[in-house]
Amino acid sequence: MLNNLIIRAEKPADYKNTELMTMRSFWNKFGPGCSEHNMVRIIRESKDYIPQISRIAELDGKIVGAVFYTKAWIDDGSAKREVALLGPLSVEPTMEGNGIGGTLLVESIKLATKNGIAGIILAGEPGYYPKFGFELCSKYGITDAEGNSYDAYLCYPLTDVFKSCKGKFIESGDFAKIGDEKLLEEISKEFPDYRKVKVQEGFMQIFDEHLGRVESIQGEIYNVRYWELVIPANLSDNLQEKPYVGSDVQFCWNHKGGESKITKVLKNLLEE
Missing domain, CATH: 2.40.50.140 (Nucleic acid-binding proteins)
Structure with missing residues (x-):
């Protein structure tokens, strides 16, 4: 960990810089451009946002990382149990390899425990998150909303209640706004016009x-x-x-x- 790295709550004055850093972190990662900067804005405006455990990383006055959480649920068909959805987790691309993402994970998981969160779920790189204790959702009988399981579908149990949960994972309905192309286009006008790259091979930046x-x-x-x-x-x-x-x-x-x-x-x- 960088000695002068500060993990703290985000302030309104940070919003634009956090969004720009997130945009850079995901740019051309899974396809041309990205929508994660739009996702951050949608999360902040959502009634399901959990600011108590969401954090940014600051280094020498510059925002170099961020992690956001929203309320989510595991539905077993008869009841819904509230959990937290992690994402996006972003790191300034020129600062990769300095443990910023890992520090954000560790600190936010501690906060989630203190705030009584039952458990955390995410869809992310299966070669990275298990280093911090994340496990396959399938181990606990948790699937996506359609009943599917994936290696990238991971969880971090924080209570025995979570370990007994089985069912379909339901995210906040506000995430449907991420697919609004017109909204993304308008928001993206506020940021630099970075070069987009599209390839046939699929994901362009994943794992190492x-x-x-x-x-x-x-x-x-x-x-x-x-x-x-x-x-x-x-x-x-x-x-x-x-x-x-x-x-x-x-x-x-x-x-x-x-x-x-x-x-x-x-x-x-x-x-x-």
Whole structure:
């Protein structure tokens, strides 16, 4: 953890900066652009928002992370038990690898316990959240609203009541607003017009993979532009196509200063 990292409640003066940081965190992650900055605004305005356990991370006066929670329910067909939905959890992309997301998780889980939350549910990366104690929802007989189970569907029991819950997970009805394309378009006008990338391969940035663009080549070193950073990277041994200057690439960023690797050359379908 960064020594001068502050975890605190969000204030109205933080709203725009939190939304921008969230936008940057999710930009081009699961598809062209993102909607998570819109999600944050919808959550704040929702009657189901839980500000008591939602937190932001501040470093040297700059917001570098945030986690939001809303009320949700597990419906067994005869009764609904209230739980908390975690998400989004966002970290400023240029500050990844510094334990910011993990610190937000640990601190907010402590707050959830103090506030009597029965348990937490999320849909997220199954290679990340179990490090902090999250388990498969299927272990407790919890499914999505349609009765399906996924590896990305995770939970964190905080009480014995939660452990006895079985049924379908129901999120706040306000999340339906996230699909409002006109609302997203209007909100996005308030933020920088970042470049969108669309590929056929599906998720572009998941687990250790990131989306970057080759800025220059020096011998066997490919300098990859990732937001404001330029990260030197080598080519993966099984790379099928060599990138050139201007290529969109998927790469594994070694945050600890070791060797970063370009794993795939991508084609932006929006620019063909």
